[in-house]
Amino acid sequence: MTETPMTDRRKLVEVRDLKMHFPILGGILRRQVGAVKAVDGISFDIFEGETLGVVGESGCGKSTAGRAVLRLYEATAGSIRIDGEDIATLPAEVLRKKRPAMQMVFQDPQASLNPRMTVAGIIGEPLDEHTNWDRKKKLARIYELMDAVGLNRDFANRYPHAFSGGQRQRIGIARALALNPRFIVCDEPIAALDVSIQAQVVNLLEELQDQFGLTYMFISHDLSMVRHIADRVAVMYLGKIVELAPVSRLYDHPLHPYTEALLSAVPEPDPSLERRKDRIVLKGDVPSPANPPKGCNFCTRCPKVMDICREQEPETVEAVPGHFVACHLISHPQTAGRTGGTEAEHNQMKTQQGEVA
Amino acid sequence: MPDGATPVLDVKNLKTVFATRSGEVHAVNSVSFDLRPGELLGVVGESGSGKSVTMMSLLGLLPSPPAEVRSGTVMLGGRDILKIGAEELRNVRGREVGFVFQDPMTSLNPVFTVGFQLCEPLRKHLGMSKAQARNRAVELLELVGIPDARRRLGDYPHQFSGGMRQRVMIAIALACDPKVLIADEPTTALDVTIQAQILELVKELRQKLGMAIIWITHDLGVIAGIADRVMVMYGGQVAEHGPVREVFANPAHPYTRALLQTMPKMHGARDAKLRVIEGQPPMLTRHPTACPFMARCAHAFDRCGRENPARRDIGHAHDVACHWDHTTAAPLTAAEASA
Ligand SMILES: Nc1ncnc2c1ncn2[C@@H]1O[C@H](COP(=O)(O)OP(=O)(O)OP(=O)(O)O)[C@@H](O)[C@H]1O
Ligand SMILES: Nc1ncnc2c1ncn2[C@@H]1O[C@H](COP(=O)(O)OP(=O)(O)O)[C@@H](O)[C@H]1O
Ligand code: SF4
Ligand code: SF4
Ligand SMILES: [Mg+2]
Ligand SMILES: [Mg+2]
Numbered sequence: 001m002t003e004t005p006m007t008d009r010r011k012l013v014e015v016r017d018l019k020m021h022f023p024i025l026g027g028i029l030r031r032q033v034g035a036v037k038a039v040d041g042i043s044f045d046i047f048e049g050e051t052l053g054v055v056g057e058s059g060c061g062k063s064t065a066g067r068a069v070l071r072l073y074e075a076t077a078g079s080i081r082i083d084g085e086d087i088a089t090l091p092a093e094v095l096r097k098k099r100p101a102m103q104m105v106f107q108d109p110q111a112s113l114n115p116r117m118t119v120a121g122i123i124g125e126p127l128d129e130h131t132n133w134d135r136k137k138k139l140a141r142i143y144e145l146m147d148a149v150g151l152n153r154d155f156a157n158r159y160p161h162a163f164s165g166g167q168r169q170r171i172g173i174a175r176a177l178a179l180n181p182r183f184i185v186c187d188e189p190i191a192a193l194d195v196s197i198q199a200q201v202v203n204l205l206e207e208l209q210d211q212f213g214l215t216y217m218f219i220s221h222d223l224s225m226v227r228h229i230a231d232r233v234a235v236m237y238l239g240k241i242v243e244l245a246p247v248s249r250l251y252d253h254p255l256h257p258y259t260e261a262l263l264s265a266v267p268e269p270d271p272s273l274e275r276r277k278d279r280i281v282l283k284g285d286v287p288s289p290a291n292p293p294k295g296c297n298f299c300t301r302c303p304k305v306m307d308i309c310r311e312q313e314p315e316t317v318e319a320v321p322g323h324f325v326a327c328h329l330i331s332h333p334q335t336a337g338r339t340g341g342t343e344a345e346h347n348q349m350k351t352q353q354g355e356v357a
Numbered sequence: 358m359p360d361g362a363t364p365v366l367d368v369k370n371l372k373t374v375f376a377t378r379s380g381e382v383h384a385v386n387s388v389s390f391d392l393r394p395g396e397l398l399g400v401v402g403e404s405g406s407g408k409s410v411t412m413m414s415l416l417g418l419l420p421s422p423p424a425e426v427r428s429g430t431v432m433l434g435g436r437d438i439l440k441i442g443a444e445e446l447r448n449v450r451g452r453e454v455g456f457v458f459q460d461p462m463t464s465l466n467p468v469f470t471v472g473f474q475l476c477e478p479l480r481k482h483l484g485m486s487k488a489q490a491r492n493r494a495v496e497l498l499e500l501v502g503i504p505d506a507r508r509r510l511g512d513y514p515h516q517f518s519g520g521m522r523q524r525v526m527i528a529i530a531l532a533c534d535p536k537v538l539i540a541d542e543p544t545t546a547l548d549v550t551i552q553a554q555i556l557e558l559v560k561e562l563r564q565k566l567g568m569a570i571i572w573i574t575h576d577l578g579v580i581a582g583i584a585d586r587v588m589v590m591y592g593g594q595v596a597e598h599g600p601v602r603e604v605f606a607n608p609a610h611p612y613t614r615a616l617l618q619t620m621p622k623m624h625g626a627r628d629a630k631l632r633v634i635e636g637q638p639p640m641l642t643r644h645p646t647a648c649p650f651m652a653r654c655a656h657a658f659d660r661c662g663r664e665n666p667a668r669r670d671i672g673h674a675h676d677v678a679c680h681w682d683h684t685t686a687a688p689l690t691a692a693e694a695s696a
Contacts, residue, residue: 057550057551058548164637195620196615196633196634198619200635203630221549223623228621251623264553265549268623269577269617269620271602279553281550281553282553
């Protein structure tokens with residue numbers, strides 16, 4: 001939870017220019033007529049033992065990014081290094097040996113568990129696949145995992161339907177832990193759970209992280225939960241990372257107009273704060289990733305859009321050490337100044353840089 | 358909020374039971390509330406707490422069997438709508454009460470155009486001509502902020518985004534100028550920036566049209582932003598109810614208190630660990646003779662197991678169903694308990 005200077009940490013995951021385009025087939029010949037650019041050139045690192053939160057709205061490419069990083073999809077382009085090795089190009093057999101180290105926990109605990117397998121069978125499945133342990137040793141490990149995630153051992157022979165959502169998510173987490181992974185992609189692990197159960201699962205994930213030194217990529221659209229669990233946060237919009245920063249900087253000094261709008265839209269469970277708040281209400285809907293707008297992909301909804309934004313894609317710059325943002329307001333403050341209305345950001349940038357120096 | 362005004366909707370002791378293979382499910386157990394003209398009542402509670410079944414019971418929308426509305430009165434426009442005939446009830450649903458449900462994809466009919474779905478209630482309930490209905494439909498779509506409304510009348514639901522479909526659902530619910538709008542988790546399936554658009558719209562419509570609204574959600578933040586009063590449900594019952602500021606500032610029920618504490622904050626220092634409510638929601642399969650929150654309550658004591666707490670007034674138009682006194686952090690004294 002504490003923000004150690006990043007230079008002291010070892011990078012466990014390094015992703016560069018990752019693209020995942022899904023072909024759109026059309027016509028009688030089912031030829032490719034276009035592509036859904038679900039993930040369109042993202043780069044980020046995840047340091048050992050940290051939690052990188054990934055936020056953004058439905059369809060912006062969070063799950064696709066998570067799956068591509070684990071090579072559950074064959075990426076269209078880019079490199080993915082996990083523990084120094086480029087897994088995007090590893091041959092299947094070598095990749096299989098690496099699989100135990102990287103796992104995934106899914107959103108819908110109901111759909112991701114085989115209804116015809118017992119809890120012990122589900123948790124033990126990765127052991128069957130990747131070890132040649134005998135039954136006794138496997139069962140001991142299954143019990144150990146059930147203890148770790150707070151499931152009663154007596155439930156080992158029950159089927160998933162007999163469990164609540166929170167318990168099913170614990171089963172999914174136990175299975176993900178079976179082979180002592182180092183890196184886990186958690187894709188909306190609490191989205192299907194009730195508020196009162198979400199906190200139980202998040203606490204469990206944090207305890208397990210401390211206990212086993214796990215590294216998480218935590219995908220969620222719940223900005224307040226991400227603020228709680230993440231060390232750094234990446235904000236995605238339409239297949240791209242628009243901003244990435246340590247959690248406190250991102251929430252207290254967002255630089256990208258989309259991040260500002262997203263944070264301001266979160267309802268505050270305190271009526272006095274809630275009504276005082278200046279909410280930025282964005283107009284319109286998210287464009288289709290099959291046909292993203294020219295220039296900055298946020299230009300169709302951005303309250304601060306300038307002429308340059310409709311022409312040129314903003315590049316990602318490190319505005320302040322560790323704080324990355326892709327917006328012309330930041331990368332071309334002069335241009336922004338000329339079109340007016342951005343004096344405030346300009347000054348804000350200066351003071352922020354001052355703070356860090 | 359006009360205090361003391363005659364309620365537009367007055368629900369008393371509503372009880373709904375489902376017959377299932379494993380026995381009766383007491384989904385709604387003696388729920389009472391009212392709704393005053395022009396106010397917004399927020400209803401919160403986790404899934405299965407009875408929010409939807411309460412609203413569907415009073416609109417006669419539950420299939421029977423398995424559902425049975427076992428008792429209660431629902432006064433609307435001077436009569437008990439639980440006692441009226443099917444024909445009159447359909448009229449109530451179309452004209453007097455509008456409703457919007459969670460998933461606009463399943464509630465809009467995919468095979469009819471949006472224009473048809475908007476015009477139908479106008480022609481049926483208000484006897485408008487085709488042309489009148491179309492003009493009114495355009496007005497309604499404009500009211501809920503759909504650009505290029507006239508052209509879009511001919512579009513099918515799948516041609517709209519999730520947020521726009523939700524706007525269309527609201528437009529349909531508003532078509533006949535109802536006195537009451539019931540919205541059941543209408544923004545749950547939406548993204549936060551789209552949810553913010555819908556919440557702004559509702560605030561604006563309330564001011565323009567002055568109707569009374571029941572807004573169901575599991576998000577306390579949404580309630581804090583739009584409601585005048587809030588009703589917290591747990592295990593098929595009303596756990597706590599009162600003006601929204603009062604309930605958030607002085608939550609009295611252990612469930613409300615715990616719920617407010619488990620939510621991570623968007624400001625200030627982060628908690629090292631989230632507070633949790635241990636355990637699971639109740640099954641509702643037995644007739645509740647104990648407090649439904651007992652198994653998860655940090656303050657439970659012997660009386661909670663013997664007696665399901667009734668709602669008691671704690672001042673400032675605020676009431677709570679609990680044997681524990683949050684002001685003294687102790688069980689109610691014998692005198693208070695018998696009062
Ligand atoms: N197999 C696929 N074929 C074609 N398009 C796809 C495929 N998987 C995802 N997409 C598209 O890619 C985009 C990103 O999808 P993704 O599932 O990554 O979104 P997400 O950010 O995880 O959204 P959510 O918050 O709704 O889970 C969407 O437009 C989606 O429709
Ligand atoms: N058709 C049904 N048959 C049996 N039980 C039902 C049925 N519909 C709802 N219930 C039960 O009624 C209770 C309240 O449900 P509901 O009102 O939908 O909750 P909420 O809207 O608060 O999430 C739950 O215990 C639920 O399982
Ligand atoms: S580049 Fe332009 S359109 Fe894009 S976020 Fe920045 S100001 Fe808005
Ligand atoms: S009545 Fe008892 S068990 Fe129920 S909420 Fe109050 S203290 Fe807890
Ligand atoms: Mg997803
Ligand atoms: Mg419901």
